[in-house]
Amino acid sequence: MPNNHHLKVCGVSLLFIAASLLSACGSDSDNNDNNPSRYADDSLWLCKPGIDNDRCQTVDLDVTLVDPDANTSVVTHEIADNPEFDCFYVYPTVDMRAEPGNTTDLDDEQPMLLPLYNQAARFTQMCRVFAPKYRQMTIGSYTLESPFESEFFQMGYSDIEEAFDYYLNQNPERNFVLIGHSQGSHVLIDLLKNRFENNDALKQRMISALLIGPTNRLKVPEGQRVGGTFSSIPLCEADTEVGCIVAYDSIAQGTDRTATSAPRPCVNPTQLGGTPTIAANTIYDRNQGIPFPDGVETNWIGYPGLYSADCAADGFLEINTTPGRNTLFTPQLIQLALNQASAADSGGTLHRADFNILMGDLLRIVDTQAANR
Template sequence: MSMRKDKMTGAWLRGCGLAMCLVLAGCSDSSDAPARPGPYAADDLWLCKPGIAQDRCRDLDQTITHIQEDNSQVVYQHEIAADPEFDCFYVYPTVDQRSEPGNMLDLEAGENLMLRPLVNQAARFNSVCRVFAPKYRQMTIGSYGVEDVRNSSYFSSAFADVEEAFEQYLLENPGRNFVLMGHSQGSHMLLELLARRFENNAALRNRLISALVIGPVGWLEVPEGEVVGGSFANIPLCTHATDNACIVAYDTNAEGAERPQREQALPCVDPTRLGGEPGLLANMIYNDQEGIPFPEGVETSWIGWPQMHTASCDSNGYLSIGTVQQERQPTVPPELVQLVLGGSLHQADFNYTIGDLLRLVEVQADSMP
């Protein structure tokens, strides 16, 4: 057992007592919050959390340069919300690229890997919500090759951390409404959390603004043409900007990329059609850590291309990304395309839609009873 695992286990035992831990390990608590603190009371198990000494979401310079229609450049300062009325609980995607099955046990050593998706996906949400982002012993990329991975020990270990972190969030924030946000493996963890904690718990669903389950790559099942059923009976896909306790899910794909026709289309919620300008993405952003050349004159670490990209759900259920003006570069940056997936923009699932998602969660939060 690793030192990190020893620390987490020891903290858990001290927090709730051995007898209580054995009970919690054997059943799911249907209450709205845990009775006692667990290991995630420790600040060093969080990347972002209000009040901790090193909040990675607050420490970033998120000043951004927008490239306008005439290719002029406008610099915008990022403003952190002073007293937001809701929270965002974020679970990052796979960053452990080892080919052998396993879990990331040394969370301190892996922190730099966690920061890249955090920066691109979650940090900018602190303009509208308080961001909570736990570290967790996620599965390696190689674990996805294991038969029935959802029932594997690798998945169980990763999910146990996410669930404990969420329990700690509930304990410390009674009554607060929240958005769940995840990408790829993070979305897989959230789907499990929704199934175990929300599907049969009306009290928690009443606090759920929405769940951004981005890039689930087939793990979310909804009958084609329906908004509910399959994975969930009580948590539908979002169909209007004012819907709550619903799911926004999609997998992006480059427009025109040839992919085999699926027997059943993936669930696809186009965020531009939930109160935005249908078919036109509000803003695609990325930063200078992606290795993509910036236009001459850009001095910020972030660049944005407002209303340059189009989006629509195709016949396979992919959110197909195209461009409005070919002369505005880049169109679909080839550096972001995972060629092994044949046109998938999986790595940039959040980058293309973040402007619409930020707007959407604000509207949804205002619509809460």
């Protein structure tokens, strides 16, 4: 994958030779000043500390929790005051055009906001969230023979790499978590390969990478934690481990699917310091396209301990209702509703709810990992 940094050449004339010898060709920060990133433009960020209308700061994330006895309580979302680390988020495919190509209208934010609110915004309770817009490839681009080698994927990747470089330049000493879903995870996989594998300094700053819903693009040899896609970045096996990857593709238990020759990587978040196999808190959005109960005034509803989660032999994270819990929100019903509401083919899985189902565990894991970096 080519690195998209522009090569800089210092022009030197006889008139200024003495000054040139003293100052050489300038520092990286000088170059950044002379050739400012497009991402210095606040309009290219959905979330970034200090911008007007930071969408992660303005959305109402208060949630109504429903306990096993159907008692309810409202929990107010509190944004962390002066958090010690950052979260860099890349949203999934929101351009649902059937023809291969790229998003060109980055002013139309509405399609970007649903995944942002359901996946990244809640992390503001512990980190500063940076969420760049990017010229992602359309859903139709995935029908190409080699979509990740296409010019369309490369354009989206180059945007995110530029946004990440801008973030690094502005925040040279802060640790961070990488968060992505679907195409966002695909882009972050390439960012990790190109920029982290041989860069110990960057790896030291990375708390973890949540590569959620990678749809089998992430490859790790069966029974191993490292190898395949990455030679030096392992899958996480504890919530106290840092510099590692959390990745899974969720599916309702009992869903038929085609057998694969090798299982996809599956890191079960419930096994990383939580209650094994029990999802800590599942949080759904009123605007997500699923049935929403009457009488709930918040835009979010949460079900602690409602679902079980187990890695199946083929690597899918199978979701089922916890034994003894009665609910209309079975994962099988949620999967059906989400796939009917989506313009994209989710392959008959829980892809669009990957974050929602394990949100409580993901928040807990990142919080613990950050304390151990």
